[in-house]
Amino acid sequence: MNLRSLEDPRPPSATSRPDHDIAGLSLSEIAYRRLEEAIVTLSLRPGASLTEAQLIDMVGVGRTPVREALIRLAQQGLVEVLPRKGVLVAGINAIDIMAALDAREVLERLIAAEASRRASPRERIAIVETARAMRAAAEDGDANAYMRLDKEFDAAVATAARSPYATRAAEPLQALIRRAWYHFERQDDLVPAAQHHVAFAQALATADPGAAMAASDRLMAHLRGGLLATLGRE
Numbered sequence: 001m002n003l004r005s006l007e008d009p010r011p012p013s014a015t016s017r018p019d020h021d022i023a024g025l026s027l028s029e030i031a032y033r034r035l036e037e038a039i040v041t042l043s044l045r046p047g048a049s050l051t052e053a054q055l056i057d058m059v060g061v062g063r064t065p066v067r068e069a070l071i072r073l074a075q076q077g078l079v080e081v082l083p084r085k086g087v088l089v090a091g092i093n094a095i096d097i098m099a100a101l102d103a104r105e106v107l108e109r110l111i112a113a114e115a116s117r118r119a120s121p122r123e124r125i126a127i128v129e130t131a132r133a134m135r136a137a138a139e140d141g142d143a144n145a146y147m148r149l150d151k152e153f154d155a156a157v158a159t160a161a162r163s164p165y166a167t168r169a170a171e172p173l174q175a176l177i178r179r180a181w182y183h184f185e186r187q188d189d190l191v192p193a194a195q196h197h198v199a200f201a202q203a204l205a206t207a208d209p210g211a212a213m214a215a216s217d218r219l220m221a222h223l224r225g226g227l228l229a230t231l232g233r234e
Helices: 027-040 052-059 063-075 094-118 121-139 143-161 164-183 187-205 209-233
Strands: 079-082 086-089
Touching: 027 052, 027 063, 027 164, 052 063, 052 086, 063 079, 094 143, 094 164, 094 187, 094 209, 121 143, 121 187, 143 164, 143 187, 164 209, 187 209
Parallel strands: none
Antiparallel strands: 079 086
């Protein structure tokens, strides 16, 4: 499986992401993205306890941006900040995963419909191109590239939807499902999931909200089915 070694404490984004990907971002956003990716990809293991100094060294920015990032991650349920003790990475359990899917399905339908109505021609093209890049990464078996593109895809759809409350509510649920994907080692699902993303992007590009919602439902059903099958083998 093409996943980063779980013994390597450095987040993939801090070591392999091109510098231009973080150009123009605040230090707080850089810290958040690097820590979130490390948690999602399990470079930071569920249940791991770390000090603030370790996290500062890991992401390569100062104390204040790291603290701001940790507040955001704690609000999303990815870490628990323990006063005077450090930071605890959240665990993973099946109940949380299925509850997240239930909530995410409803939010994604709303976001899909709004993006279908409101996206500009340029945004529609970008969403389709990102989905196709996901398919190419899936065919190459590059899970880390696929998951980075998956996050970009969700962000592009969210921007096009112009529905900030729904997208802010969906973001931590999306992260939780990506993390579950790594936890349950769903490498065999890369190509089928990518095909569903392409179909969703193409439906969204038609500016038909009904088609976009139906394609979103099929994508969510696919994610649910795959995770349920995996949980059944646990």
